[in-house]
Amino acid sequence: MGWGRSNQGPSEAFAAEEQARADGLARRCDEIASAPSHPMRNSLEHFQAAYRNASGNAAEHTAQPEVR
Numbered sequence: 001m002g003w004g005r006s007n008q009g010p011s012e013a014f015a016a017e018e019q020a021r022a023d024g025l026a027r028r029c030d031e032i033a034s035a036p037s038h039p040m041r042n043s044l045e046h047f048q049a050a051y052r053n054a055s056g057n058a059a060e061h062t063a064q065p066e067v068r
Contacts, residue, residue, distance in 0.1 A: 015061040022054035 029047050032038045040047070 010063040011061045012063065015058045018054045018058040018061065022051055022058055025051040025054060 025047055029044065029051055032040050032044045032047060035041075
C-alpha cells in the first residue's frame with residue numbers, strides 16, 4: 001500500500017477518532033492562543049496544522065449522503 005490518498009470508502013470509526021482528535025486540538029489551540037505567555041505559544045502553528053489535518057481526515061472518511 002502506498003502513501004497518499006486511497007480510493008477506499010469512508011471509515012466511520014476512523015472519522016470519529018479523527019473528529020475527537022480535532023476537537024481536542026481545537027481546545028488546545030484556543031488555550032494557547034488565549035494566553036500570550038503560554039509556554040507552547042511558539043508551537044501554535046503546528047497545533048493548528050494538526051487540527052486542519054484531523055478535521056480533513058474526519059470529513060474525508062465520513063459517509064456523505066447521496067445527492068439525487
